Amino acid sequence: MNDARPTIRPTQPSAERTPQEVADDVVARVLARAGTAVQAGGTVHSTYDGEQLDLEERTSLRRVAGLSTELEDVSEVEYRQLRLERVVLVGLWSGSSAAEAEVSLRELAALAETAGSQVLDGLLQRRATPDPSTYLGSGKAAELATVVAAVGADTVVVDGELAPSQRRSLEDVVRVKVVDRTALILDIFAQHAKSREGKAQVELAQLEYLLPRLRGWGESMSRQAGGQVGGAGAGMGSRGPGETKIELDRRRIRNRMARLRREIAAMEPARATKRASRRRNAIPSVAIAGYTNAGKSSLLNRLTGAGVLVENALFATLDPTVRRAQTPDGRTYTLADTVGFVRDLPHQLVEAFRSTLEEVADADLILHVVDASHPDPEGQIAAVRHVFADIPGAMDVPEVVVLNKVDRADPAVVARLRSRELHSVVVSAHTGEGIEALGQLIADQLPRPGVPVEVVVPYERGDLVNRVHEHGEIDAEEHRPEGTLLRARVDETLAAELRSVAV
Template sequence: MTVEEDRETDKDEVLAHQSDILQEHSDGLASGAEQWNERESRNELKHVSGLGEMQDVSDVEYRKVRLERVVLVGVWSNADTTIEQAEESLRELAALAQTAGAVVCDGVLQHRLKPDAATYVGRGKAEEISGIVARCEADTIVVDGDLAPSQRRALEDAAKVKVVDRTAVILDIFAAHATSREGKAQVELAQLEYMLPRLRGWGGSLSRQAGGQSAGVNGGIGSRGPGETQIELDRRVIRTRISRLKKQIRQMAPARAVKRGSRHRYGLPTVAVVGYTNAGKSSLVNRLTNSGELVGNALFATLDTAVRRAKAGDGRLYAYVDTVGFVRRLPTQLVEAFKSSLEEIDEADVILHVVDASTVDPFAQIEAVNDVLSGIDGASDIPSILAFNKVDQVDQATIDRLSNIRPDAVMVSAADGSGVEKLRIAVEQLLPIPKVHVEALLPYGDEAGSLLSRVRQYGKVEKEEYLAEGVAIEADVDSHLAAQVMGLAVD
């Protein structure tokens, strides 16, 4: 081998070694790219547009007072969601805040692996958000998530304004919309259970009750000692109130059972109308029953269960039960408190699931509702029908896409009435048929006439013939009506 060949070989070995070093360095850069990108995005707050555009919210009576000015804050990570889903969640929070009576000034998102354990967004970002709050002259920061008590206090101390989380906003809306005695008790119970671990003491020196020398020399034996702080007293008062509310709600349960019992006694089938909040459930019930239930372009406009009767094509009566709307990350306190609505779903014969077709991601709403329904015993065994509402607000391409994904769904519009008749027929086809078949001859008279009327309303009449001896009927009814018919029949 010549000297020149040796030099060429050494040169090739050096180049190969350098290539290996560069490859190892490149692999190291790639492994740290994700962390670097997360660090870079954490240093930048993303302002979300399109907030504060919800319409028809100025006519609600409880908004006559001065409206709070709020700034929305959210944190998202690639492991949990996408940027589009995070922005949609923040827009939903904006709608919640407006429904609660606030003016949304700005909304920002921070991308990080997980929320900061101390201030949720980190100390530096908390100071930056404080500057946004000052520029907007905002009163409150609303966080799109559940804050630990320590996180809320730290963020309040950093931003120098009140801080509330998503759960607090939903509870406030429920408190404003509840009208019945039971609904108010349920909301108060949920609020107190939410408030209990989040109480904050203000000044320990002023909060002691008759402890130490403050009891005075005439306090006597048993009055000296550290005493009970104000925050301890507040917790005791709240626990006592929670116990009383739970007792009151338990006492209201028999009244609900009586109302449901009257429907079951006459064999009245029920259709539970469920869905995401502001999906148009009440408007659709109004169309299906020609009633005047409260409707409004506001989240959680319906909190108290409403029952509306309807007549099927064969003359039978049945009822639509309008229930409270659901929402993503519905507070567990509310799910527990609003058991009356969940009981109505459990007792229903058919479930009508209403979805807002005009929303950005209707299938995310379907999933959120199904998550709540999965926690109800027996709900999976109840026949159900899916209805995409507000199709008048979307184009034909969207309707075609929804129809292709869910061919079993019915496209309707409560606003203009399109598709409502098709939905009514689909619902009535799922209604249960009474199980007892009767053939009888009823004599003429007031008692038989009243009974025959109930058979037409609550049963399915197959044959009705007027004879000289009386009315010959053949019908399917429940066991209660069957006993009455056979007891009055002519032998």
């Protein structure tokens, strides 16, 4: 099979280049850098990332060669796990500029490689709107079939969401499996989720996506003729077995979805109890959110030494991690590392992960982490805020934009972002630049206890004194024979407990 990458044509003046030549050059640049999602010289860790014990397990999840997805291997409905191996990328260049189309196609390549596939070739079409039948149009679909056959691909990955009819029509032309962007993201989530809740959320999202897209081949899918239809000779003896198989699958999927929703609902009280406990103890909370691969887990490790998984791949974090941290003035707060967002995040995932995303809405402060070295950081910021808008209450939480990876970013881009995002801070989770300023900014933004107290706490209630140190602000502390004199500001709950035991 031919694995050769297309050669990049010499750049011509833009006025002399046709849209097709521009599109071909975009594809060539994307393919020339294919591998950045999982390679890029490897993942670079800092000493704050710990031993990274989960990394070997994550690496072992890469797909293995030899898994076929050709349509002739499919005998029943497509209720099966995606098996990406050798793929061809397909994108549309519509009203956006060629640069935006390249960013989107490059992200699709990164997603495909994160799923464990090998990107062989690509095709970018200049078209105002997708073709309602085959997404690309009959001529371009035929060209795609030729490319797929030439490179020996077994899967086509489309940079968009396909209607069920579009996917079926395109598969009929190219004769290999067609996967859209939504299905690809769902597959990555299915590979990487580890917790019971995360797995249930991903499976629910997959089933919601799959239900309207069931497809079958062969006599097991024959339709029921029913009654005296079709003229003479129809009716008794001509009725097929009915849509028994596909209807059975639909019923099983609906039953499974109902069971998953009950399981997720049953897990929510435990998460709510933990949040209520933190609120009862007046522990402020900070949520780290942002685009996938922006460096959120690296920032959590730098601030807390949590040692959570850090990988140069999209969606390395799916299960939220909550760790304790301290402000420079000694107050305790929690940091929650949340799932990364992406452009056009499938609505099935937003719905399924709603209980997890509530960590963002319940926080006292959001650290919106942005990869300042990315070609389109403004687009990433807009995509994340679009998801925030879908989470009730998230837009009301104070937000600090953390411009990460400044050690690799263009200073002009950083200056542009800072001018647009007035409430921002510049850091590098890898080198530690700006981390102290970020810690001070967190301390300034977190709510401060507002109830003043002056009490003498008996020595046998040292636990209360410790809570004042952790969650309050102490103006004076003096040890007396009868106990510890405290002049401090605390929350209302702790103030009531202190007064109840005061000497």
